[in-house]
Amino acid sequence: MRPPLKFKDDDTFQPPKAWAERFVREAPAYYLEMLADYRQRVGEYHAEAANLYPEKFPWLNGTDLLVVCVLTGCWVFARESDSGEDRVEFVERWEDPVLASPDAWTAPSHEEFIVRHIDVDLAGWTRVADYDVRSVNLIASWGPFENRRHPGHFVEGWDLADRDETGRQLEMALNELAGPSVDRLAVRAVASAFEELEAVGDRQRRGLAFEDWLMALLEAHGCDAEKGKHIPGEQSDIFVHRPFRALIEARWRAQPAGVEAVTGIVAKLRRERPAMVIGVFVSMSGYTEQAHAEAKRCAADRVVLLLNRQDVYELTTGELHIADLVKRRLDAVVRRY
Numbered sequence: 001m002r003p004p005l006k007f008k009d010d011d012t013f014q015p016p017k018a019w020a021e022r023f024v025r026e027a028p029a030y031y032l033e034m035l036a037d038y039r040q041r042v043g044e045y046h047a048e049a050a051n052l053y054p055e056k057f058p059w060l061n062g063t064d065l066l067v068v069c070v071l072t073g074c075w076v077f078a079r080e081s082d083s084g085e086d087r088v089e090f091v092e093r094w095e096d097p098v099l100a101s102p103d104a105w106t107a108p109s110h111e112e113f114i115v116r117h118i119d120v121d122l123a124g125w126t127r128v129a130d131y132d133v134r135s136v137n138l139i140a141s142w143g144p145f146e147n148r149r150h151p152g153h154f155v156e157g158w159d160l161a162d163r164d165e166t167g168r169q170l171e172m173a174l175n176e177l178a179g180p181s182v183d184r185l186a187v188r189a190v191a192s193a194f195e196e197l198e199a200v201g202d203r204q205r206r207g208l209a210f211e212d213w214l215m216a217l218l219e220a221h222g223c224d225a226e227k228g229k230h231i232p233g234e235q236s237d238i239f240v241h242r243p244f245r246a247l248i249e250a251r252w253r254a255q256p257a258g259v260e261a262v263t264g265i266v267a268k269l270r271r272e273r274p275a276m277v278i279g280v281f282v283s284m285s286g287y288t289e290q291a292h293a294e295a296k297r298c299a300a301d302r303v304v305l306l307l308n309r310q311d312v313y314e315l316t317t318g319e320l321h322i323a324d325l326v327k328r329r330l331d332a333v334v335r336r337y
Helices: 017-045 047-052 102-106 110-117 160-178 184-198 203-220 259-269 289-298 309-316 322-335
Strands: 063-069 074-080 087-092 126-131 224-227 238-242 246-251 278-283 304-307
Touching: 017 047, 017 063, 017 087, 017 160, 047 184, 184 203, 184 309, 203 224, 203 238, 203 246, 203 309, 246 259, 259 278, 259 289, 259 304, 278 322, 289 304, 304 322, 309 322
Parallel strands: 063 087, 246 278, 278 304
Antiparallel strands: 063 074, 074 126, 224 238, 238 246
C-alpha cells in the first residue's frame, strides 16, 4: 500500500510547509481579486448578456468561495453569498492520509472522491476551478500567488465570465433543439436602432433603411433570409427560407396600405412559386379595411399575412418568435375554412 504524502521542505516538487502556510495567508486577497476581475470582464464583454441572463452570471453579486487544499491539488467552489459580500473559506486537509494520496487526484472521478472526504456539505456550491499543485514550481522562496494576473495553469478562475457565457450559449443551443429561439442580445440591438430609424425624415431613405432593419430583426430571430431577391419583371424585399418560406414586402408610409399592397404581393407569389410560400406584408402605417378584405379573399389561393407596427413591436421584445407569430396567423386563416 502506497504511504500517504507528507510535507517535505527539501522537495521542490511537493509543497513544503512554508509554501502551504503562505498559500492560506495570501489566498483570500488573490481570490477576492479574481472575483473583482470577473466582474470587470463581465462589464467589458458580457454586460448585455448579464442584463438579459442574470442567472447565467451568478458571481456578479456577493460570492462565497470555498477552497479545499490537499497536498496533491486544490478545488475551488462558489455560491451566492447570503450576506451580499465576498468571503473566502478554507478547508485544509494537506496531509490527510486519504486525500493526500496521489490516487485522490488520478482517480477517474477525483472530484467526487474529494467531496466524499472533506466532511463539508457542498449542497448549493458550484465547482469553478481546480488545479494540481504538483505541476507548480514550488520553490520555497516563491509565493503561490507571485504572478496574480496571469496564473496560467496554476489557478484557473480568471475565465469565470467566459465559462458563464459558454453556459448561456449552450442553453440557447438546447432551446433551438426544442423549438424556435430568439437571440435576445441581437434583438435588443435591433430594438435600440429602431429609434434612429423613426427619426429619419426622408421617406425614401427611411424605406430602404427599414428593409435593412427588418433583415437584422429576422436574423436575430434565427431566420435564414436573403434581401433583394430579383427575378425578371419584379423586385422583392426579402425572402425567408427557414423556419418558414415567405416573400416579405415592407413599407413605411404616411397612409395605411391598401388593396394594391395585397394584390401586388399575390402576383409575385403566383410567379412560379409553390403554394407553400406565403406572403408577408409589413406596413408600419397599418391597413385599410379593403386591404384586410382582399387578403381574406385571396387566402383560398395564396396566403398573405398582414403585419403592422404592433406586431413589429412584439417581435422586438424578444418574448415572441416570428415563427410563432406566423403560425398563429396561419392558424387563424385555416380556421376560417
